[in-house]
Amino acid sequence: MKEKNPWHTPLTIIITVIGVIAIVALVTVAVLQNRPVPQKYKYGIVLDAGSSHTALYIYEWPAEKDNNTGRVEQKHSCKVKGKGISSYAAEPEKAGVSLTECMREAEMQVPSRRHQETPLYLGATAGMRLLNIENREASDKVFEAVEKALQGFPFSYQGARILSGQEEGAFGWVTVNYLDDQTTGALDLGGASTQISFVPHEYDISESPSNSVAFRLYGNDYNLYTHSFLCYGKDQVLRMALAHQTQSGPVTMSDPCFHPGYSVTRNYNALYDSPCVSERKPKEAPLNFTHTGVGNFFQCQEVVKTLFNFTSCKYSRCSFNGIFQPPLQGSFGAFSAYYFVMNFLNLTDSSIPLETVKANLANYCETPWNQIKQQHPKVKEKYLAEYCFSGTYIVTLLTEGYNFTKETFSKIKFIKEIKGSDAGWTLGYMLNLTNMIPAEAPDSPPLPHAGYVSIVTVIALLLFILFILSLRPIWPKCSKQPQIV
């Protein structure tokens, strides 16, 4: 008689069916439970109220990763039309009104169900620092107007304030190092101030405590050196250069930092209307002077050098104006006006040697103004006229001011953005205020979804096989019983 297949007993069939159902259920649950759900995002808005203009930035990050690492990205930016808020000192209401267009854009960009929980910050930099020095009352009025305007929007308004130079430098460094993989110093050139921030190499930065900031980022502690030079942004430094050359109150001034053939009429009162130069205003001067260009890079460098004081230093070493600076260390990201100017001059490529940068600038400055205008018909003349000066200032600040050499100059990358986010202090500022500066290194990446499902399936199969095998003692009974009967 043919022996009956022991697998065909009712018990084993039931166990098999239950086992298969269990595996299917387990895999289904695992797949459904762990399927990547559509991403939910949170948002934050920062207004950068700079001396020359205001820009609005919207950041976004996955909702469930609030306290996690490196996930905040710039979603959108909006350039406010018109000048910086500090230029509305005489008509503060207009400072508030100027922001509404970009704020409306933000309302469209951030999903409306997130509006109420989206923090909104405004940080003002050197333009407002100067206005605050010059006219405290006017600066307060500008903030009142800005505050009123921002509170009219449905976001979670967190206040408007002036950042200290130290904050501006440190948050610029945080932004660059949050986005970039390797530790990088930060060089920020604005219109009214300029910042340098880097981690010095085994150097006692406590020599000047006001220049030191401690940060914990991605599991490492950093002692950061940072300094902000008020009045050394490119627009205020130009005033200082013009002031230096008009001390005798001349009617005509020949300037090596402007192209040959360049000639404009400038007003003495307007030029000296800034705390950066007001004390130097000549006692006797006509109403206007004619500002003409000579176009000589090397002479221009000599003018710029007179704006730095190298004589007094009470520390072991200084950059300029008696400000402590440890030896430069590592690579640097140079952004804002550093980028705009060097990009215009086609000098952002780090492989260009310092000597070539200088030669190109010398050549550019010498080019007659008419020719420059013809080559760049679309660039506003006011801006176009200043690139020779700005380029010369950048090179002089980096080499004579901060002590970059021809070797270390190549470690400067002129950048506008990193991984889609603009380089600047705003991202670091928001990360700090929302406690999102990642103190710890990122978690190792979890298993990919497919890998996870495969592993669950294999384990379930193994468990099932083990279970069947564990029933072995019952098998002989099952198969022999019919024969006994």
Ligand SMILES: Nc1ccn([C@@H]2O[C@H](COP(=O)(O)OP(=O)(O)O)[C@@H](O)[C@H]2O)c(=O)n1
């Ligand atoms: N496309 C652009 C935008 C800004 N800029 C300059 O970049 C600088 C930005 O400074 P800012 O307004 O942030 O001023 P701070 O408050 O940072 O000193 C200004 O000198 C602008 O003229 C430029 O050269 N090209």
Ligand SMILES: [Ca+2]
């Ligand atoms: Ca700025």
